[in-house]
Amino acid sequence: xxxxxxxxxxxxxxxxxxxxxxxxxxxxxxxxxxxxxxxxxxxxxxxxxxxxxxxxxxxxxxxxxxxxxxxxxxxxxxxxxxxxxxxxxxxxxxxxxxxxxxxxxxxxxxxxxxxxxxxxxxxxxxxxxx
Ligand code: ZN
Numbered sequence: 001x002x003x004x005x006x007x008x009x010x011x012x013x014x015x016x017x018x019x020x021x022x023x024x025x026x027x028x029x030x031x032x033x034x035x036x037x038x039x040x041x042x043x044x045x046x047x048x049x050x051x052x053x054x055x056x057x058x059x060x061x062x063x064x065x066x067x068x069x070x071x072x073x074x075x076x077x078x079x080x081x082x083x084x085x086x087x088x089x090x091x092x093x094x095x096x097x098x099x100x101x102x103x104x105x106x107x108x109x110x111x112x113x114x115x116x117x118x119x120x121x122x123x124x125x126x127x128x129x130x
Contacts, residue, residue, distance in 0.1 A: 052111025
């Protein structure tokens with residue numbers, strides 16, 4: 001069984017903390033031990049785990065990605081969102097989190113972020129428990 005989390009981004013580029021909603025999907029499932037696979041079925045978005053306590057970290061990651069992969073370079077892809085495809089590949093489109101005693105095994109400072117690179121859009125995250 002695959003569950004889905006709907007995400008609505010508001011900017012072209014942003015991180016959206018989905019830790020609490022993933023935890024609530026886990027709680028609903030009743031699963032106590034295993035692995036939570038989170039998969040983003042999009043080519044211009046991603047998912048990552050990083051610091052959630054200080055929002056400056058998210059800003060630094062986004063700013064650095066934008067410096068590495070500028071929006072306005074001349075790319076072959078003509079849709080105008082080549083940078084978003086590249087950022088999606090750099091960040092990746094899946095993460096796995098160990099489930100222990102019904103909780104996501106995240107470090108104190110870790111949060112799960114949906115990464116929007118070509119918003120605003122309606123997106124979704126597929127969730128599978130193993
Ligand atoms: Zn494209």
